[in-house]
Amino acid sequence: MSLAEWVVALLLLCSGAVVLIAAIGLLRLPDFFLRMHAPALASTLAAWIVTFASIVHFSSRGQGDFAARVADHHRAVDHRADHDHRAGARRTVPDDARRGIIPCPHRCGGEAEQWRKRRTLGRQTSACWKRCGRPCLPTIGRPAGVR
Amino acid sequence: MLVMLALAIRYDSDMYFEGALLMVLLGFVSSVALAKFLLRGEVI
Numbered sequence: 608m609s610l611a612e613w614v615v616a617l618l619l620l621c622s623g624a625v626v627l628i629a630a631i632g633l634l635r636l637p638d639f640f641l642r643m644h645a646p647a648l649a650s651t652l653a654a655w656i657v658t659f660a661s662i663v664h665f666s667s668r669g670q671g672d673f674a675a676r677v678a679d680h681h682r683a684v685d686h687r688a689d690h691d692h693r694a695g696a697r698r699t700v701p702d703d704a705r706r707g708i709i710p711c712p713h714r715c716g717g718e719a720e721q722w723r724k725r726r727t728l729g730r731q732t733s734a735c736w737k738r739c740g741r742p743c744l745p746t747i748g749r750p751a752g753v754r
Numbered sequence: 755m756l757v758m759l760a761l762a763i764r765y766d767s768d769m770y771f772e773g774a775l776l777m778v779l780l781g782f783v784s785s786v787a788l789a790k791f792l793l794r795g796e797v798i
Binding site for chain 2: 615619622626650653654657658660661664665668
């Protein structure tokens with residue numbers, strides 16, 4: 608049995624127990640309104656639990672075993688890490704989607720990293736990491752001394 | 755209704771949900787009718 612089936616079975620058993628308690632209350636409570644009120648609450652809880660069980664079941668239908676999916680995920684992550692390692696680790700550094708690799712503004716032929724700050728209009732540029740190594744900080748326009 | 759949902763899980767079918775939905779709808783309407791009858795003595 609997979610994990611989803613275990614979870615579904617456990618939720619259905621919990622629902623059955625709650626419904627049983629509701630039925631006992633419907634038998635034994637003294638008043639009409641008590642007999643209506645308390646089993647209504649319990650059976651509503653049971654309906655929620657069965658709903659969660661069906662959600663789990665129909666969401667995990669056709670997905671296979673949970674352990675096999677975890678193994679597939681780890682294999683995919685290892686494959687991607689290996690691919691990144693071969694492609695060069697520096698290209699895959701930018702964690703933000705807004706970052707981009709541009710040619711160095713100092714025209715040295717290297718590359719710099721440019722990103723847009725969140726609440727400002729200008730762009731910021733990192734140090735060129737290939738050739739000149741100078742910090743490139745032209746937010747608007749070019750820095751002094753650069754053609 | 756809960757048995758119908760459990761049967762939907764057992765036989766892996768979506769059609770049981772339609773029946774459960776109808777049952778819940780009729781249950782709501784009938785409980786509203788019962789409450790109005792208890793309060794006023796007539797349904798409508």
